[in-house]
Amino acid sequence: MAESSGKSDKIRVGVIGCGGMAQGHMKVFGELPRYQFTAASDNFAANLDKAVATYGVKGFADGHELIKSGLCDAIVIATPHYFHPEYALAGLKAGLHVLTEKPVSVTAGAAAEVNKAALANPQLRYAAMFQFRSSPRLRKAKQIIDQGTLGPIRRVQWTCTGWFRTQAYYNSGSWRATWAGEGGGVLLNQCPHNLDVLYWLAGQPKRITAHITLGKYHNIEVEDDVTAFLEYPGGATGVFITSTGEAPGSDVFEIIGDRGKMNLSAGNRIEMVLADESINDFCRSTPHAWANPVTNKVTVETPDGGSHKAIHENFIASVLDGAPLIAPGVEGIHSVEMANAMIMSGLTGKGVDLPIDYAAYDRLLADLIEKAKAKKAGK
Ligand SMILES: NC(=O)c1ccc[n+]([C@@H]2O[C@H](COP(=O)([O-])OP(=O)(O)OC[C@H]3O[C@@H](n4cnc5c(N)ncnc54)[C@H](O)[C@@H]3O)[C@@H](O)[C@H]2O)c1
Known part of the structure; x- marks a missing residue:
């Protein structure tokens, strides 16, 4: 996996959820050379097939299979909200950095569970797509x-x-x-x-x-x-x-x-x-x-200014260079x-x-x- 010490110069990134918002994420992956877009997951075949065909990445019908695949250092979660904490928790437990879409969860209780895993793994970055914070x-x-x-x-x-x-x-x-x-x-x-x-x-x-x-x-x-x-x-x-x-x-x-x-x-x-x-x-x-x-x-x-891209740039800088996160995922509970x-x-x-x-x-x-x-x- 990628290390925050600066040893690795690229982050192999996978996206879970390939719907409307993910289209923006996948486009940004291609604009940021320190991302290497490797895998996509969606349980709706048409959306997954489109992502795989467009970007030539490995596709998974189940996000947990993507997490376990060994193809990613980081995941971006762009599913409907209920799945955000489930995949964030699985990603962190598998040693992956996580950038989740907002809201970090539907309930504060679910966010607290992810926060426990994030706090137990300070070597991993857990960020939230709160792009207003980059304004x-x-x-x-x-x-x-x-x-x-x-x-x-x-x-x-x-x-x-x-x-x-x-x-x-x-x-x-x-x-x-x-x-x-x-x-x-x-x-x-x-x-x-x-x-x-x-x-x-x-x-x-x-x-x-x-x-x-x-x-x-x-x-x-x-x-x-x-x-x-x-x-x-x-x-x-x-x-x-x-x-x-x-x-x-x-x-x-x-x-x-x-x-x-x-x-x-x-x-x-x-x-x-x-x-x-x-x-x-x-x-x-x-x-x-x-x-x-x-x-x-x-x-x-x-x-x-202030954009999704700015949050991605900060996520990359945090994973590879140790920069502080603009929008730490643990703060999403509030x-x-x-x-x-x-x-x-x-x-x-x-x-x-x-x-x-x-x-x-x-x-x-x-x-x-x-x-x-x-x-x-x-x-
Ligand atoms: N940061 C922002 O400004 C912003 C803007 C729009 C949406 N969002 C967030 O992005 C998320 C997705 O929104 P959207 O508009 O793209 O929705 P969408 O319905 O267009 O896309 C969701 C995708 O997730 C897939 N999916 C559903 N369950 C899944 C699962 N268990 N595993 C894998 N894939 C699954 C669906 O098939 C679909 O392709 C939402 O949580 C939303 O709040 C954020």
């Missing part, structure tokens, strides 16, 4: 927040309703938008990116209270509209809103700290309004009834856990504390799958 604008925002420019975070709000999807999209794959096939809707398919960025920039909430609607805009089993209230350990609060039924959608993302606020909805710019002092201290100490703290506008221009908490809260009408009770969520999901099955059978 120069978001990377700069992270740096600004981490260096304390905004002060302690007080509030976050993200309305990300730019995920409009048609009924035809949902009809395009039988696994889509079902509890059994996908394990959720907008929170599990589109929003893992947003929830990951929220975690990355603002940390993990300690409690989530959400309103979700199942099939509000589409004929689907799962949620396509979400409004969540987030409570953070330090007293900060947040609001997260998403939907796949609004067009045109909105992207309003603001982070408010004790030293000012950051607007992340202005294209490639980061717009900030920064105070000269702690706003809390000013509020409590000024003798003036109608005063406001002195503030300055600061705009940071950032270049275009976005899954937020999604699970939102679904659980939305369906029970109660706030949910994080970390969530994995077993309770598994029972809730099993019940949703069972009820959907009974409904389909007309029971």
Whole structure:
């Protein structure tokens, strides 16, 4: 297998799942000379045959056979979500580096199992395809927040309703938008990116209270509209809103700290309004009834960028050169856990504390799958 010491100069890579997203991965393999694309797997013969014919790689109907084949140093997982942790775990246990598509799993409990294997094998790289993290604008925002420019975070709000999807999209794959096939809707398919960025920039909430609607805009089993209230350990609060039924959608993302606020909805710019002092201290100490703290506008221009290819380049650099991962797979549990908490809260009408009770969520999901099955059978 490839070593992270730099001894090996190529990574023999295999892809598991050869559907829509994998087309992009396979194209990128050919653009990155330190990848050697050797094997593909899909349990749908037409998709596997197309990949094998196009790229001349060895094909496997079963992803576990690819993992055991000895043809790969690393796997890229691009199957429907439920199979991500199964293949990630098998890959890590077989001594392979793993780059998994998002979400890293459907349930936080499954992600925790993969994390155990990843932490037990620090010589292997386990990465997640969270390409938003490679955006120069978001990377700069992270740096600004981490260096304390905004002060302690007080509030976050993200309305990300730019995920409009048609009924035809949902009809395009039988696994889509079902509890059994996908394990959720907008929170599990589109929003893992947003929830990951929220975690990355603002940390993990300690409690989530959400309103979700199942099939509000589409004929689907799962949620396509979400409004969540987030409570953070330090007293900060947040609001997260998403939907796949609004067009045109909105992207309003603001982070408010004790030293000012950051607007992340202005294209490639980061717009900030920064105070000269702690706003809390000013509020409590000024003798003036109608005063406001002195503030300055600061705009940071950032270049275009952020792509699947950038995450692949980083994965390669991490495996071969020891570079730190931009999106470590072990951090993927946080976005899954937020999604699970939102679904659980939305369906029970109660706030949910994080970390969530994995077993309770598994029972809730099993019940949703069972009820959907009974409904389909007309029971
Ligand atoms: N990072 C991103 O921006 C991004 C974008 C799109 C999709 N995705 C993710 O990629 C994954 C796949 O999405 P898609 O749109 O390509 O779906 P898709 O349905 O087009 O492709 C999935 C493929 O996996 C195959 N498959 C199913 N079960 C399998 C199994 N057990 N073993 C091997 N192959 C199996 C299917 O036959 C199909 O060819 C999803 O998890 C999705 O969230 C990520």
